[in-house]
Amino acid sequence: MDKKYINVGLIGYGTVGKGVVKILEENKKIALRKVGKPIKVKSICDLYPIDRPELYVKKFRDIIKDPEIDLVVELIGGYEPARTIIIEALKAGKNVVTANKAVLAKYWDQIFTTAQEYQKSIYYEASVGGVIPVVQGLSEGLASEEILEIKGILNGTTNFILSEMTKNGVEYGEALKGAQKAGFAEADPSFDVNGIDTANKLAILASLAWGGWVKVKDIAVKGIADLDIDDVMISKEFGYDIKLIGSAQKTKNGIDLSVQPCLVNHENVFATVENEYNAVMIKGKASGDVLFYGKGAGQLPAASAVVSDIINLSKFIVTNTAGIVPDVVYNRKTRLKILPSGKSKAPYYLRFSVVDKPGVLSKISGILGKYKVSIASLSQPDMNEDGITQIVVTTHETSRGNLEKALKQIDATKSIVKSKTVKIKIEM
Ligand code: HSE
Numbered sequence: 001m002d003k004k005y006i007n008v009g010l011i012g013y014g015t016v017g018k019g020v021v022k023i024l025e026e027n028k029k030i031a032l033r034k035v036g037k038p039i040k041v042k043s044i045c046d047l048y049p050i051d052r053p054e055l056y057v058k059k060f061r062d063i064i065k066d067p068e069i070d071l072v073v074e075l076i077g078g079y080e081p082a083r084t085i086i087i088e089a090l091k092a093g094k095n096v097v098t099a100n101k102a103v104l105a106k107y108w109d110q111i112f113t114t115a116q117e118y119q120k121s122i123y124y125e126a127s128v129g130g131v132i133p134v135v136q137g138l139s140e141g142l143a144s145e146e147i148l149e150i151k152g153i154l155n156g157t158t159n160f161i162l163s164e165m166t167k168n169g170v171e172y173g174e175a176l177k178g179a180q181k182a183g184f185a186e187a188d189p190s191f192d193v194n195g196i197d198t199a200n201k202l203a204i205l206a207s208l209a210w211g212g213w214v215k216v217k218d219i220a221v222k223g224i225a226d227l228d229i230d231d232v233m234i235s236k237e238f239g240y241d242i243k244l245i246g247s248a249q250k251t252k253n254g255i256d257l258s259v260q261p262c263l264v265n266h267e268n269v270f271a272t273v274e275n276e277y278n279a280v281m282i283k284g285k286a287s288g289d290v291l292f293y294g295k296g297a298g299q300l301p302a303a304s305a306v307v308s309d310i311i312n313l314s315k316f317i318v319t320n321t322a323g324i325v326p327d328v329v330y331n332r333k334t335r336l337k338i339l340p341s342g343k344s345k346a347p348y349y350l351r352f353s354v355v356d357k358p359g360v361l362s363k364i365s366g367i368l369g370k371y372k373v374s375i376a377s378l379s380q381p382d383m384n385e386d387g388i389t390q391i392v393v394t395t396h397e398t399s400r401g402n403l404e405k406a407l408k409q410i411d412a413t414k415s416i417v418k419s420k421t422v423k424i425k426i427e428m
Contacts, residue, residue: 003070005040006314009063009094011085012075013046015183016099016126019303020073020310021052027307035314042069060085064092070317071310074098077187083107090120095322097309099126099302102191105200108213112330120323123313126305128201129154129278130296133308137292138208138282139328145284147209150248151427152280153273154201156184156297157192158224158244162261163274165232166241172227184276184297195223195244195259202246202259205280209248210255212334219246219257220341220400227261231351231422234381234392235263240349241271245427254339262427263349270427342401347376349394351422352410356389360416364391367413371406373398388418394426 008024010017021041024031031039043063044055060081063069072089074096076082082103089096091114098104104111104127115122125135129152138147153159157179164175176193179185184192191197199219206214224244232242240263249256264270269291273279278296283289295301316322354360365375374396383390395403407421 003037005038006035006071006317007040007042007069008071008073008310009043009045009066009069010041010073010075011045011060011063012077013044013050014075015299016302016306017044017046017075019299020075020306023300023303023307024310031307031311031314034311035318037314037318039310039314042066061088064089064094069094071095071097071313073306073310074100075306076100077102079103079106083110086111086122087114090114090118090122093118093120095120095313095317096122097306097313098122098124099306100124101127101197101200101204105203105216108203108207108330109332112326112328113332115323115328116326116330118323121313121316121327123309123327124204125309126302128204129280129292130156130294130298131301131304132278132280132292132294132296133305134205134280134282134292135208137290138205142282142284142287142290145287147282147284148250149283150202150205150209150280152202152246153243153270153278154198154246154280154296155192155244156276156278156295157186157189158198159273159277159296160184160275161193162224162232162242162244165229166236167274169229172229179276182276183299190225193223193225195221198244198246198259202248202257206248206255206257207330208328209282210250210336211329211331212336213330213332214248214255214257214336214338218338219259220344221258222260224261228422230383230390231349231424234351235349235424237381239266240264240426241266242424243270243273243427245270251339253343254337256339256344258341258344258425260425262425264427268427342399342404344400345397346400347395347397347426347428348403349392349424349426350407352391352393352417353388353419353421354391354416355418356384356387361391363413363416364410367410368393368395368406371402373403373406
């Protein structure tokens with residue numbers, strides 16, 4: 001390649017975009033040493049004029065159609081026009097770097113089929129786990145492995161909120177404001193708190209691990225928006241923290257996929273993951289557990305992962321080899337078997353709000369027994385208010401479907417149950 005520079009076109013100059021320009025400038029010697037050619041941001045596209053008018057272009061197609069640009073960096077987030085930008089860039093012969101988990105999870109098939117067809121590369125390390133090199137770790141570091149399980153705290157915003165609630169007793173709303181202020185949350189934070197952001201990231205990791213396309217709709221998703229501070233405090237007394245965990249496990253009946261708040265024992269490694277930090281545990285058949293840990297959200301951690309992608313991809317651009325071997329081994333004919341969520345098995349924490357009178361406990365335990373839900377422990381915290389008390393039960397491993405049927409019947413017994421029973425998975 002006889003070009004003097006690797007020319008980058010940046011689309012989206014928000015928090016992460018600004019961080020990318022900053023790191024590329026500060027670390028230009030490091031990049032030069034690794035790539036052999038300087039990396040230059042040639043153009044930046046954004047909706048509004050920016051602080052670097054000499055680089056500013058208004059239309060993203062001015063970047064995609066610029067024959068001098070080698071690499072398009074998409075950092076606008078969301079589905080459209082991000083999908084159009086990525087697809088048009090690949091078709092125009094550009095290599096692409098993106099941090100956009102939503103667009104990847106939703107258009108995995110179209111994006112990677114197009115990349116293969118046009119023999120271009122798309123790198124997306126920042127889309128999962130911020131700065132943590134888990135995409136590269138899974139696809140390259142663990143290339144030899146039969147992956148059995150992926151489990152992780154994959155959203156910085158919710159982990160920050162849960163940490164604030166657990167450690168400092170901060171109200172949910174206040175904690176969310178703190179996460180937004182620190183720049184961790186999505187433009188629409190409901191994606192964070194409803195578990196969708198975690199599901200997007202889990203879908204990406206699972207698709208990578210098993211070579212097909214795991215869709216967000218294959219994942220049973222529950223977020224933290226309706227989590228009650230009482231359950232945070234009660235479980236803390238029991239020796240647990242509550243964490244939002246994305247989990248994908250290979251079982252003989254299909255891949256068991258879920259995103260849900262979980263109780264993790266204080267000794268569990270996930271309990272030590274606090275604030276905006278993320279952690280991903282990947283279990284390979286030969287490797288056993290491999291743990292990835294680092295900052296999962298925030299301007300510079302995300303921008304660092306984007307710049308690493310730019311550098312790594314530039315090495316192939318310099319040698320004209322980018323995209324010749326597909327980065328993601330994906331064949332649209334691969335069909336993955338997904339376990340129906342009702343068949344998923346785990347122990348659970350249950351909190352019943354019931355009237356405090358004789359016979360209530362036996363009624364509840366009778367219904368649980370009828371659906372083969374076995375009780376492991378039972379207690380009645382001192383929380384009696386207006387004749388309503390709380391009964392906390394932990395179960396042995398039970399099928400989610402059976403448990404849901406039992407709770408439906410219990411909650412329908414309005415003479416004893418006063419509000420919807422809380423059910424939280426206990427992470428093993
Ligand atoms: N909103 C995301 C999070 C940003 O909180 O983890 C990183 O993907």
